[in-house]
């Protein structure tokens with residue numbers, strides 16, 4: 232008894248869906264090979280109707296449900312992409328003979344990226360459960376054509392003096408170490424007026440929005456312009472407009488409005504300002520778990536830069552070593568200056584500038600710097616989502632070796 236004739240249509244697309252349903256059933260049935268007699272018959276019948284026993288016994292063994300872990304769990308693994316390994320391949324993809332990207336002619340910079348895939352995620356285009364990451368190259372004189380999406384993007388500039396991004400009519404001129412926030416559905420294009428290659432790392436909340444079936448793209452910028460060769464937006468604001476408006480911390484203009492309330496209205500955050508801020512704070516005790524850590528915020532609200540991302544920079548001073556903690560948020564780290572390390576479980580991840588590494592949910596981790604120079608690392612976490620769900624929790628080691636819990640326990644908030 233197959234799925235045929237059970238309400239699934241017979242046009243081309245539905246035919247594909249039908250094939251997928253049948254093959255999923257066949258796969259489930261195959262897994263029943265160890266069963267015998269009436270249990271096998273019963274299970275087969277259940278599976279053919281696209282169901283499964285919630286809890287069940289296979290001969291003498293109880294089968295736990297894969298969707299009910301007893302602690303936060305991610306199939307993603309702690310993993311590092313070393314810039315020394317991947318950097319040369321990023322520059323090399325500029326060779327048209329390699330066929331990386333999509334566009335032709337004036338659009339040849341279109342989607343020329345290398346996508347990072349966490350080895351624990353089975354080939355998904357994902358660095359963690361919730362975040363996608365790619366490395367993009369825009370060569371001298373090129374423009375990566377305008378498009379938009381429901382996903383939020385953060386970009387960390389790695390190389391190039393003449394690179395820019397335009398989002399919704401505002402252009403930010405960018406330099407290495409700068410951060411760009413691309414709000415949901417903002418049209419954006421990237422260009423390079425400089426002599427060198429323009430390279431940046433994108434982080435987007437694609438896997439999260441895909442799980443909600445709400446990640447969509449719009450590549451059809453032509454429909455706005457009516458001109459197939461017009462790939463970049465006209466500028467509607469002065470260069471670096473939102474930096475002029477919002478860059479002075481604690482002082483915000485009272486005469487502007489209209490941006491998405493849950494996204495930062497500031498398009499770019501400057502490396503020299505981040506670095507200066509961290510330096511000014513270097514004599515503070517800082518966080519026992521993160522050293523001197525600062526968050527990039529929405530200057531109008533004080534909230535995170537977007538609804539799904541918290542982005543931080545942290546300074547680890549020479550010889551500094553933090554205490555260990557673990558939390559149910561997923562984090563991508565990006566080395567920005569110097570050399571440091573993060574020990575995740577029993578694995579030490581040594582990082583240097585532009586190395587990218589993933590620390591998935593609920594892994595114990597601690598940071599350190601055993602060099603004689605400062606180490607600065609960026610991070611992107613999905614904390615705002617977990618916090619909106621009211622589910623953030625954390626285990627922390629104390630200086631005297633105890634473990635504290637922060638979060639929800641028996642429906643009461645435990646805070647230390």
Ligand SMILES: [Fe+2]
Nearest residue numbers: 378379380384
């Ligand atoms: Fe994009």
Ligand SMILES: [Fe+2]
Nearest residue numbers: 520556558596
């Ligand atoms: Fe942490």
